[in-house]
Amino acid sequence: MASLAIGGGLAGCMQPLLEEAGDGGQASTDDEPATDSTGTDTEPQPEADSDESDEGDTIEAVDLSPAWDVDGLNRVFVDDGQFVGRNSGDVTIVSWDGDVVWESQSGDPDGYSEWPNDGRGFARTDDYVFVHYLSWGIEEEYPACVYVFDADTGELEWRHDTGADRVYGMDAVGDRLYYAARPFDRDETESPIRAYDLDDREIVWESRFSTNDPWSLTVHDGHVYATTGRMRVLDAASGDLVAEHGNWFAFHRENETLYFEDGDTIGAYDLVADERTMEVSVDHGYSRDLTVVANRAYVSDTNGYLSAIDLETGTVRWEERLDGSLSGRPIVDSGIVWAYDATSVLWGLDADDGSVLVRRSTEADGDDRVSALDGRVFVPDPYYTAYDVGEDER
Template structure:
């Protein structure tokens, strides 16, 4: 599989794209031995289909392969991954209740959790889709699918943002950034009040950047306003009420959205790890994890981790979770910031924790997938997949970018 380099405290993400359209409908093929609704064939870029070895919370448990190709932790109280449908192998993200895959750098596929394909859109020559499990330029809601792109070296324009019909994938409009070498990527896309807000920047060092945050009309793509920055990378954008939160590598800028007046700048230690908004709170990662009220931006709580936090925040029902360069998984109470538990995996944690249905899922840089109980930190599942893999969980289905199979998550 072709891979892009990843952004971390040590390296920069280089993934993006543009979009033309080929719309398709139908379903993805059901994997042999799995349960679910049969679907017709639409495979991914790599074959796989079998989960790797799995262990229990005890390091002495032996891997077991369940009938029908499922992977099990070997105990009724633990997790089993059961193949559900195929055609899922590629960069993957979740938005608006659906999975979004990038089966190549130039195609975007939208798939429902049951494996039904909604559409597939073909990207324009010279542009690469900005879609990953994290740090991606994808946003979807009832008004449309909005995806950013990176311009290849051979084109003389900047990055693009495409607006697609949410059901057919048909292109509605395209916004193109200037071809000045400073705005080759469009990332950090969000939508609020009929406005698509996104950031454009380039590669290189932070002091070489001149990023722009733009607001364009959701219907026409016409620019409404812009905010020019003098330096630094922009990693995330959140809009709530009349506040716009722009996260840069080591800072957070808060604007009045209606006027774009800069209200406050704060120094942070998040690096390239993105913040996460959930309900009325913005959770900011870093060596100090912070919870800010939305839309006011007041600090609800903060906690010093004492470690080199290396991921964005995973938000659950009761806890928030981050990973570190030395392999620690740290959990804090969502409402108070009180320490819940910590555990450790083998290898750097760069992928943000994914929290769903009371389970915290962790990917290590060396290639292991682990699952912990959100409340207690008990290890429920572990298997080896591939170094640097990415994954997401939606409606009880786990997808990763290595295997051609979507897995139903079952607990004994």
């Protein structure tokens, strides 16, 4: 690892927009029914009052009442009590009530822009909102950019060109933006973690690590925590390496704890104590994302298993095998676990026992996501609708 200060930013990697820009363990593959930790068969049973389609693929054991819709809104996640999503090439922030807080106008000269799911390419402070875009233009390489918007109005302030292929993980604290990037050259063995000064609009330090797939990043109490194959702890002021741990990929932050999965172990890292505090062995090779609520981890894998694991005892509370591969972390809200499978089917499972409450086919992309907040769930294409989830039938 090398740490270097960069005065004036990387050459050609930071271009303020001109005024005219504003114009414009292997999982089983058999068919045996899943069981919970007590050995009880947890295969979902048909509901007597389920609303089934001609194909028999729809289950709605809870009432989904339309609350509001925003046409075209997808890749939606929840941040700071609001729904945040992409609408065409721009970011749209929507309140719980369905009011559009603002919709950006990126002025992207290359037209279509993309940004990651689950908030990895999103960060904000009181003054700014930061969004990672990958511009699909006419040139051979399409560098990843960070667009900086006014936090109150959505007006584009400037664009920071990273010179990298992707940005995986961003966080902003005070007058600095921190991010991990992936290089264009997939044979490149090092990826940068950077601190970018918002006042001077320049990179103030960069540290490189031997991986070409950085994932999660967060900042806490003067330290940057980033996963680059291992979990690295860096001094936020200088970029110097302070510590490193384990074989980590993505983590999920819940208050002052980081939860992670590294193949056959689910663990926790206490940000206050700066140490790992828990390890639970698991049977499946789960995906790199998980969600932790009330000391229970909800995890999925590419073989279609969705599981709830008690982190105090290490036991599987329930496990269900859905129809298709699951990617991305499950979303837990108001007692329901929401997930998409690779066939674009929306699932809602009871968080306590894993019983299927909702099964609905959609036309969303396979890497799209459902999002939920305080009893309201947003379902993308073709509905683009937030539904209130009734509890009277549960």
